[in-house]
Amino acid sequence: MHMREIGAMIRAAWLTETSYRMNMVFSLASLLTMVVPLYFVASALQSTMATRISAESSQYFAFVLVGATIYTFVAACTSALPSALASAIGKGTFEAFLGTPTNWGTLFVGMSGYNILWALVRATVMMAIGVAFGARIAFYGLIPLTLIVFLLVLAYGAVGLIGAALLLRYRTTGPLLNGVLTGSALLGGVYYPTYVIPSWLQQVSKAMPLSYGLRAARRVALLGQPLHAVSHDVILLALYVTALLPAGILCVCISLRYARKSGTLGHY
Amino acid sequence: MGTIATSVLTDGALEFAPPAARESTVAVSELTKRFSSRASVREMLRGHFRTVATVVDRVSFDVQEGEIFGVLGPNGAGKTSIFKMLSTLVVPDEGYATICGKDIWTEPAQVRSQLAAVSSDERSLNWRLSARENLLLFAGLHKVPRRDAEALVLAMLQRVGLEASGHKMVAAFSSGMRQRLLIARSMLARPKVLLLDEPTRALDPISAQELRVFLRSELVERQRCTIVLATHNADEAFGFCDRIVVLNKGRVLATGSPSELRARYGEERFRIVTAQPHHPCFARLETMGVMHRLKCDGPGIDEWHTLECSIAGDSSQTASVLDVLHQNGVPVARLERIEPSLADLIARIIAASNGHAHA
Numbered sequence: 001m002h003m004r005e006i007g008a009m010i011r012a013a014w015l016t017e018t019s020y021r022m023n024m025v026f027s028l029a030s031l032l033t034m035v036v037p038l039y040f041v042a043s044a045l046q047s048t049m050a051t052r053i054s055a056e057s058s059q060y061f062a063f064v065l066v067g068a069t070i071y072t073f074v075a076a077c078t079s080a081l082p083s084a085l086a087s088a089i090g091k092g093t094f095e096a097f098l099g100t101p102t103n104w105g106t107l108f109v110g111m112s113g114y115n116i117l118w119a120l121v122r123a124t125v126m127m128a129i130g131v132a133f134g135a136r137i138a139f140y141g142l143i144p145l146t147l148i149v150f151l152l153v154l155a156y157g158a159v160g161l162i163g164a165a166l167l168l169r170y171r172t173t174g175p176l177l178n179g180v181l182t183g184s185a186l187l188g189g190v191y192y193p194t195y196v197i198p199s200w201l202q203q204v205s206k207a208m209p210l211s212y213g214l215r216a217a218r219r220v221a222l223l224g225q226p227l228h229a230v231s232h233d234v235i236l237l238a239l240y241v242t243a244l245l246p247a248g249i250l251c252v253c254i255s256l257r258y259a260r261k262s263g264t265l266g267h268y
Numbered sequence: 269m270g271t272i273a274t275s276v277l278t279d280g281a282l283e284f285a286p287p288a289a290r291e292s293t294v295a296v297s298e299l300t301k302r303f304s305s306r307a308s309v310r311e312m313l314r315g316h317f318r319t320v321a322t323v324v325d326r327v328s329f330d331v332q333e334g335e336i337f338g339v340l341g342p343n344g345a346g347k348t349s350i351f352k353m354l355s356t357l358v359v360p361d362e363g364y365a366t367i368c369g370k371d372i373w374t375e376p377a378q379v380r381s382q383l384a385a386v387s388s389d390e391r392s393l394n395w396r397l398s399a400r401e402n403l404l405l406f407a408g409l410h411k412v413p414r415r416d417a418e419a420l421v422l423a424m425l426q427r428v429g430l431e432a433s434g435h436k437m438v439a440a441f442s443s444g445m446r447q448r449l450l451i452a453r454s455m456l457a458r459p460k461v462l463l464l465d466e467p468t469r470a471l472d473p474i475s476a477q478e479l480r481v482f483l484r485s486e487l488v489e490r491q492r493c494t495i496v497l498a499t500h501n502a503d504e505a506f507g508f509c510d511r512i513v514v515l516n517k518g519r520v521l522a523t524g525s526p527s528e529l530r531a532r533y534g535e536e537r538f539r540i541v542t543a544q545p546h547h548p549c550f551a552r553l554e555t556m557g558v559m560h561r562l563k564c565d566g567p568g569i570d571e572w573h574t575l576e577c578s579i580a581g582d583s584s585q586t587a588s589v590l591d592v593l594h595q596n597g598v599p600v601a602r603l604e605r606i607e608p609s610l611a612d613l614i615a616r617i618i619a620a621s622n623g624h625a626h627a
Contacts, residue, residue: 008408016396019437092391099355100409100457101381107409263303263349263358 002106009110010117013084017114027118028125034072035129038064053193056218062137065130066218067190069123070149074210075181076119078156080112082163082173086268089167095266104256108164116153138224145221148230151237152213154245156180161248168255171268184210209240292330292366293494294337294354294461299327299363301349301518323349325518326363331496331511333460334488338509339498342610345515347498351463354496355385368460383461384454388469390446395439399430399449402438403456410457424452427486443470447479455487462487464497468504480508502610506530514617521617530608533616538579538586541602542593545573549596558589572601 017024042049042061049060057063088094088111097107131137159180163173187194187201188210194202205211216230216237227234259265301324307316324346331337339347352358354365356376364371370378393402400421407417425431428448438446447467454462464483468476487493499505505512506526514521514529522529530536545564553559563576579586586603593600608616 002411004411004414005408008405011408012394012397012401012405015401016394019396091394092389093394095357095387096392096406097409098357099380099385100406101377101411102409103377257359260357260359263301263352265357 002102005102005106006110006113009107010113013111013114017118027122031122031126031129034068035065035126035133038068039130039133049192052196056193056215057222059136059222061133062130062135062222063193063218064191065127065135066137066221067214069126069130070152070214070217071185071188071190071210072126073119073123073149074152074156074213075185076122077112077116077153078160078181079163079177080115080119081108081157081160082167082177084111084115085164085167089266089268092266098265104252108161108252112160137221141220141222141224144227144230145217147227148213148217148220148234148237151234151241152209152217155209155213155237155240156184158241158244158248161245162251165248165251165255168252168259168265184208187211189214209237212236212240293333293335294329294331294365294367294496296330296350296354296365297328297363299324299350299353299365300361301346301353301358302361323518324353324360327513327515327518327520328363329513329520329523331461331494333494334492335510336484336488336495336497336508338505338512339496339515340500340502340505340512340610340613341498341515342500342614344517345500346518347500347515348465349518351385351465351496351498354379354463355383356380357385381457382459383463384457384459385463386450386454386465386467388447388466390443390450390470393438393446393449393453396437398435398437399425399441399445399452400434402449403453406453407456412456420456424455427455428452428482444472444475444479447471447475451479451483458491459493461494461496464495466499467497468499468501476504480504484508500610502613503607506607514613516614516618521614529613533608533613533620536578537606537608538577539602539604539606540575540577540593540600541572542575543572543599543601545575547596547598549593549598550575553589553592558585576606 039061042064046060049063050058053060053063057066085094085108088097097111098104102110127135127137159177163177166173166176183204184190187197187205188208189205190210194205194211194215197205212233216233219225219230220227256265300322302320302322304318304320307319311317311319323344327346327350329337339350341347349358353360354367354372356372356379360372364373366372367379368382370382372379394405397405403421403424404417407421408414412420422431422434425434428451430445430448430452433441433445438449441449447470451464451467467483468479471479483495488495497505497509506529509526511523511525512529513523522533524532550559550562554562557580559577559579561576561578565574565576567573579589590600590603
């Protein structure tokens with residue numbers, strides 16, 4: 001990986017985004033409007049949910065906050081590459097990037113790098129707002145939490161790679177990204193634990209990396225459990241990464257080869 | 269100058285021997301590209317679901333170091349497709365090409381480090397960034413060390429005359445400024461080969477001429493850069509390029525220097541601006557076979573007429589004609605050569621090929 005090239009692309013994206021100043025202000029301000037309703041709804045449901053979420057948290061607001069923050073971050077990372085790619089193709093910069101000696105892997109990381117970093121900033125601000133509203137976080141669990149979120153990003157980033165491959169091949173990601181992200185939001189345990197949903201749907205939720213990631217993340221970040229206590233979930237997440245990431249890279253290689261062959265690299 | 273061997277086949281097509289790959293900066297041999305697309309409903313009803321169009325058909329040419337080589341052809345001739353194949357953005361179906369000895373099939377990354385392609389598409393710039401930031405981004409992608417990037421960007425902006433506008437957002441630039449910025453961007457990597465796809469398309473005549481002067485003096489003469497320039501403007505190709513390949517419908521029609529092509533395919537046409545287009549001297553010269561195919565336009569607002577004609581023989585014959593006109597008291601304000609239009613040139617080359625075929 002070439003950090004110089006990635007840094008140049010992230011810097012350019014940052015300068016481009018800061019040229020729309022109000023956009024950035026609204027992007028951060030919207031977090032407040034996300035967290036405040038969560039706080040009031042979660043406080044109202046605390047007594048009802050307390051026993052149901054006891055395996056992952058004692059406080060429903062913290063439970064929902066961690067779920068919503070990680071989901072928002074992972075969703076942004078999943079769509080980072082496809083949206084950056086669509087934008088570059090639309091603006092006409094994609095062919096110019098590919099005309100440089102920088103390889104496509106570095107270009108793709110550079111193109112999505114800013115979106116991922118900005119999502120990280122938003123997630124941090126969101127957590128900070130939550131803590132200010134009284135969410136109890138075990139800060140010593142931040143290191144294992146970082147590892148778990150990293151694995152989640154890799155697993156869902158692979159879905160983003162497949163989305164990018166679809167975009168290169170068909171000029172649309174189709175229902176893939178929306179389907180995976182909506183399914184994960186509904187069945188991955190973002191707002192409620194997965195065992196409150198009907199048993200037949202629980203089988204679907206077991207197929208989602210987010211289910212394992214959120215369960216492990218809450219146990220380390222909210223209950224303060226050590227990493228080995230959640231090793232089962234972490235290993236399953238790592239298996240997802242091992243299976244999905246090469247598949248995503250392979251799909252992008254195939255799509256790039258197709259686009260180079262058919263002359264559609266720069267088409268939008 | 270070019271080393272390509274040209275021969276005329278019995279079917280009238282002009283065919284080229286494979287270029288001497290080792291000596292040429294750009295060597296293209298039998299390059300072919302076909303694109304398939306979905307067929308129309310009518311075609312589908314006939315059972316054909318895909319249509320295949322050959323956009324580049326066994327194209328061969330070579331370009332030497334420091335040469336300005338024109339790829340001349342109408343829209344759809346295959347110019348841009350050739351450029352995309354040379355810059356490894358499109359994979360050819362058949363044929364070979366090397367850039368500075370690097371093969372586009374097997375060494376695409378090395379090819380991209382030797383050449384820079386400048387599209388006339390201004391969209392490839394980031395319009396929300398300043399000119400300087402656009403160049404800094406591409407300096408990074410071209411692996412220019414960070415400590416050198418600032419100075420290099422400044423130098424490039426100065427070289428294209430944009431140093432005063434370096435901090436301005438590209439969205440505020442004129443087309444000419446954006447074109448110059450695209451050239452500055454391509455020069456960041458100090459390429460040995462520059463592919464320019466219709467660089468003067470969006471420029472006014474003065475800016476276009478300034479750009480041509482800049483390309484020759486700065487890039488070719490100073491940096492020994494090789495330029496391959498695609499254009500559908502015959503004036504530009506004949507006036508600016510050292511050698512030209514003429515393409516039509518994906519096929520090479522002819523290759524040569526402007527003077528060779530003129531000699532091979534052009535009767536040379538001249539424009540004479542005179543106040544007495546019906547002076548008997550013209551008729552006499554026509555009877556003698558010195559001038560022919562005279563065509564006279566009505567007088568302009570200043571009562572001077574424009575006479576178009578062909579003059580047999582070389583430049584000394586043209587000088588003699590001018591001398592005779594003066595001696596006979598014919599007022600001549602101007603005598604100039606008319607470059608053939610692209611359509612004329614292609615028609616003549618096709619006619620010449622057919623002539624060879626019939627012979």
